[in-house]
Amino acid sequence: MAVLEEDVRRSVMMVLPSFPEDKLQSLLVKLASIGVESKYDLHLIKEEDLTEIITPIQCRRLLNVWQTEEVTMTLTSVEPSEIFYDATPEHPPSESASSSPSLSSSSSSRKSVSLRTWPEDFEVPWNRMPAGVRSAIAEEKRPSAKDRRAMVRLIVDEMRMTELNPSKAQCLTVAKSIVQQYPQSFADIMRDGTVIGSGYGSLLTQLKTRVEHVNRGNTLSRQRVKRRVSTSSADIARGPADQYGCVRWQPDCPPGETEESLKEKQGEMKDLFQTEGPAGAERGSLSQLMKTTYYLQRKHINASPPPSIAELKNEWPYLFTLKELFSHFKILTDISILDKMAQAVEEKGKVILRFFQQKPTGTNTDEVENILLKYNEEKCDPFPAIILLLMAHFRETPESLILQADTLATPADVERTLRIPDSPRLIVLGEVLTANDWMLTIEGQVVLPPNTNFVAGMAALFSSYYNFNLVYQEQASCTLEFIQRCFLGINPSRGTKTERQVGQKSGKVQEKRNNTVNLRVSSLLRRLMDFEWLSA
Numbered sequence: 001m002a003v004l005e006e007d008v009r010r011s012v013m014m015v016l017p018s019f020p021e022d023k024l025q026s027l028l029v030k031l032a033s034i035g036v037e038s039k040y041d042l043h044l045i046k047e048e049d050l051t052e053i054i055t056p057i058q059c060r061r062l063l064n065v066w067q068t069e070e071v072t073m074t075l076t077s078v079e080p081s082e083i084f085y086d087a088t089p090e091h092p093p094s095e096s097a098s099s100s101p102s103l104s105s106s107s108s109s110r111k112s113v114s115l116r117t118w119p120e121d122f123e124v125p126w127n128r129m130p131a132g133v134r135s136a137i138a139e140e141k142r143p144s145a146k147d148r149r150a151m152v153r154l155i156v157d158e159m160r161m162t163e164l165n166p167s168k169a170q171c172l173t174v175a176k177s178i179v180q181q182y183p184q185s186f187a188d189i190m191r192d193g194t195v196i197g198s199g200y201g202s203l204l205t206q207l208k209t210r211v212e213h214v215n216r217g218n219t220l221s222r223q224r225v226k227r228r229v230s231t232s233s234a235d236i237a238r239g240p241a242d243q244y245g246c247v248r249w250q251p252d253c254p255p256g257e258t259e260e261s262l263k264e265k266q267g268e269m270k271d272l273f274q275t276e277g278p279a280g281a282e283r284g285s286l287s288q289l290m291k292t293t294y295y296l297q298r299k300h301i302n303a304s305p306p307p308s309i310a311e312l313k314n315e316w317p318y319l320f321t322l323k324e325l326f327s328h329f330k331i332l333t334d335i336s337i338l339d340k341m342a343q344a345v346e347e348k349g350k351v352i353l354r355f356f357q358q359k360p361t362g363t364n365t366d367e368v369e370n371i372l373l374k375y376n377e378e379k380c381d382p383f384p385a386i387i388l389l390l391m392a393h394f395r396e397t398p399e400s401l402i403l404q405a406d407t408l409a410t411p412a413d414v415e416r417t418l419r420i421p422d423s424p425r426l427i428v429l430g431e432v433l434t435a436n437d438w439m440l441t442i443e444g445q446v447v448l449p450p451n452t453n454f455v456a457g458m459a460a461l462f463s464s465y466y467n468f469n470l471v472y473q474e475q476a477s478c479t480l481e482f483i484q485r486c487f488l489g490i491n492p493s494r495g496t497k498t499e500r501q502v503g504q505k506s507g508k509v510q511e512k513r514n515n516t517v518n519l520r521v522s523s524l525l526r527r528l529m530d531f532e533w534l535s536a
Helices: 002-015 021-033 039-044 056-066 101-106 131-138 145-159 168-181 201-214 233-237 259-282 284-292 294-301 309-315 322-333 337-357 365-374 382-393 411-417 454-467 474-487 519-535
Strands: 082-086 110-114 402-405 425-429 437-442 445-452
Touching: 002 021, 002 056, 131 145, 145 168, 145 201, 145 519, 168 201, 201 519, 259 284, 259 294, 259 322, 284 294, 284 322, 294 309, 294 322, 309 445, 322 337, 322 445, 322 454, 337 365, 337 382, 337 454, 337 474, 337 519, 365 382, 382 454, 382 474, 402 411, 411 437, 411 445, 425 454, 437 454, 445 454, 454 474, 474 519
Parallel strands: 402 425
Antiparallel strands: 082 110, 425 437, 437 445
8 A cells, every 4th residue: 555655646746746745645545445456446536536635627637647548657567577377277188288298297387488578678778868868867857859869869779789670669668668767757748737649659759760760771671561552442431530539439329218219309409490590509408408319419420321411410400509519529528628628728828839939940930930920919819829830830721721701701601702621621700810700611511600719619620520520631630630639638549530641643542650649749749848848
């Protein structure tokens, strides 16, 4: 129990450094009272278990760390170095086996088989690291970007003493070990406790990128793998991207209901829409009907081939109201997107603005400066500026996510005058930096009429990708994944929502290289984390 208390104490103080000692003791007592017996029980804790001890935000920060499967920030995982096999068989051996002298002589002894590989035993040459890295580790701070790059070079050089071209899996083992050993210095975690991806994705990317750099031109060290080309229409129509980051993608039919009874409720809502229109969404009974029929909504959305947006809007008209769009996303992902997005703008948005105002190298400097020149803190909402800055940094055009229309434009005007792509677009009425009114289009039609508040508009835009199983369009994929990971904390350990590209020569759909986090997104997140920690 003493070891558990120390593990919990360390993890709490890492996420909540000013957490009072008396509350910490109460937290330890509470954990013991609900049956936590080891550090492996921590990921089973729910928010309601701790609300009487700590605030909801503090609780969510802790759970965000404890429930991360790929990296437990201050807890170590136990992996056996040897697995022993008892030579005594569970079933009687065959006659041929029993007649073998070598087998019979081994039946009374234990044999150990080491399953460890060299990355698991790899020792990082910490004594040769730059002084900045060593002092950062000692003080539990993040090293500078320059020192971190020097560290990566040394580690890769040491790895190549054993393996000339370490694989991604081998780099992963080393990166994970380093982050578990020194999470405060190398983990992918924001100051508010948000863990990005696996927690060690940026270090893994740096290691593998360095390996590929030093092996460039060295044909003897290359490991070639035949690329898989998908030509199956079924494979394209339905895949992991549909369930990516979802917790209730296709639930069971609710108890006490049948598909027939749910279809009757669906008919009631369609009749209500015919008489009251979108205003019917404000009825409390409507919200309950939508929650009850969630199973049927998902079954319709997840059908193969998938229905068009026009079909969905006809069958589930209230799913295309702001309130029910957010409610569906909440059930699907367990995230209150409007609250989460607003909180992210308030907390992380300021950091992003300050980061770009520092004129960092490696960004689309001219376009970033142009946006900052137009941005007026007193007159402009910061969120549009943040989105435009992110798109400029990733060299994505604003039109791939946001289109502008006249301030007096109606939905009919937008559909008639603008060339609207099939993928979701936010239509802002007026200049992007100062606009407040917006519409949402999917598959070329306006699905949400004019609303106010740009944050709500971006929340609606993002919700549509998850609610309707849509992939991120390639032209805005980096910005969308950044919002997903940094603003909303949706960090699946596998998969992607970025559409697969068509080869320019072959015309065939090809699988993209499957990185846990987009490399450009990972790079910006790491730089923002360093900026946030080092400038505090």
